[in-house]
Amino acid sequence: MFIDNSKELAQNKLLILYILDNADIPMNNSEITQFLLENNYMNYFLAQQFISELVSSKFIEFSIKDGQEYYHLSNAGKDTLSFFNDRIPQTLKEEVIKRFQKKKEEMVKESQIIGNYYKKSESEYIVNLKVIEKDINLFSMSLNVVSNKQAKMICNNWKKNPHEIYKQIFDLLIDE
Incomplete structure (x- = not known):
């Protein structure tokens, strides 16, 4: 049970890194969270916990533009994702890319x-x-x-x- 849980926790964090890595535009906390919730990848509280942990461990960094924090992968986050990329199922990666493409178009238009x-x-x-x-x-x-x-x-x-x-x-x- 513990192994399955830790595997799922790691996969969820890797998923957040994967999303940020594939984003061509900066994303703020609400945009990341909304994407995760809309697609039932995880609940709000887990999303916030994982984002916070990824920032604390310096896998994600943020910059401030127009008073808003925008997240991006740090070099450590990129290295980690590249090393553990195979732990995200290929079907999930393809699904994320497909769903994220539509979301990016909406976000670009809004920005x-x-x-x-x-x-x-x-x-x-x-x-x-x-x-x-x-x-x-x-x-x-x-x-x-x-x-x-x-x-x-x-x-x-x-x-x-x-x-x-x-x-x-x-x-x-x-x-x-």
């Missing part, structure tokens, strides 16, 4: 299209809309609106259809 707002005064909200690609700000626009409702609506519409909105703005600006 590239940004729409947020903040309250400046009682009747003034500032809405910020951006398109970012590979850390390059392609488009940025700030609007001043009078209500929370308008600010939310603008952000929601931006996130639903950013390409069409961007195209219309661009076309209006270059129209002769």
Whole structure:
């Protein structure tokens, strides 16, 4: 019983390392946890415990960008994964790659299209809309609106259809 448990614990930690190794984009704790939960790889408490243990043992490092911690493999994590890679069943690796590909597309879209707002005064909200690609700000626009409702609506519409909105703005600006 103990051997099976320790084998499963090791496999779960290796799975987290494997996910981070195959991520082309930085992932924060919530994104890692959400992926693990959505696919029933482990429960929330185990995910948090394993991530914490992997950070403590220096297999995972994190960097802070825009006030958010993003995790990545350390050299020790890469070495460990490469040494014990065969302990993750091939079918599980293939399943993770397939499911993670879809998740990466969603995460990239979320990280590239940004729409947020903040309250400046009682009747003034500032809405910020951006398109970012590979850390390059392609488009940025700030609007001043009078209500929370308008600010939310603008952000929601931006996130639903950013390409069409961007195209219309661009076309209006270059129209002769």
